Amino acid sequence: MPDIQPLVFIVDDDVSVRESLELLILQEGWQPETFGTADDFLKRPPPVVPSCLILDVSLPGISGLDLQGRIAKERLEMPIIFITGHGDIPMSVRAMKAGAVEFLTKPFTNEALVTAVKQSLERSRTALSEQEVLRELRGNYSSLSPRERDVMALVVAGLLNKQVGAELGITEITVKAHRGRVMQKMNAASLADLVKIATKLGLRLPTA
Structure with missing residues (x-):
């Protein structure tokens, strides 16, 4: 999928964080979509292009970790990068065990986030490709x-x-x-x- 622009979702209740991350994502040539709550994000239909999710741990309503639990099994093609201002070891261990690509504590460098996004999008491309192969096999079997x-x-x-x-x-x-x-x-x-x-x-x- 070399010609498809990847999507990078950002879910953070801090508008200044959303805006700064949105600018960074645009500068890297990816397409950002921002949300202030997990509920808002869940209303957005899953994409069919390579994508990843930059997710704040602490959110109003559904927390970042709870959101991860809801989408991890259903959206294998959407890796998650956690960001937090007050992370701890048990929290990071839980996130990583559940499949998070990275757990970054604020303030983190742009380089660290960009590297994590690149890894996530590559993982997403692979997952989407495998899903397409499986759809074809199921069609053949049917x-x-x-x-x-x-x-x-x-x-x-x-x-x-x-x-x-x-x-x-x-x-x-x-x-x-x-x-x-x-x-x-x-x-x-x-x-x-x-x-x-x-x-x-x-x-x-x-x-x-």
Whole structure:
């Protein structure tokens, strides 16, 4: 996504902090969006471009740490950088364990924040790319017939065509035909590829 301008969200109840960070983000060539509360931020639909969140720990209403808990599992493509004026070790440990990229205590240098944003946006690009691959795989899998899904499950579990046929009550020739269509629809060049695809899809497979 080289031509898409990344978004950097800033959530801080201090307007002077928001304005200074907004200027810094603009100077780096990124697109800032600022919010005074977590509630305001949550009303904004998730973006479909590389993004990250610069988040103050202490906010009115929903705190920064609570906001992290709400979005961390749903928005893996949006890394979080915490900023705070009065952080402590337990607070920073909690934030980092929950997946924060950085925990910066005010006053911090522009260089430290810019470095953290660069790392976050790179992580976001990777996550979005992986999500796109997964969407494509799910689409391919949905195109399989029920029988083709049965064959795929048994094949990746390690059964030979003859064994698959015995398991499903069909001939080995029919298994080969289904298997060929599965490989084509799933864009798998080999059995190893098909196993990797099944793993990415999180399919629950029978034991050989």
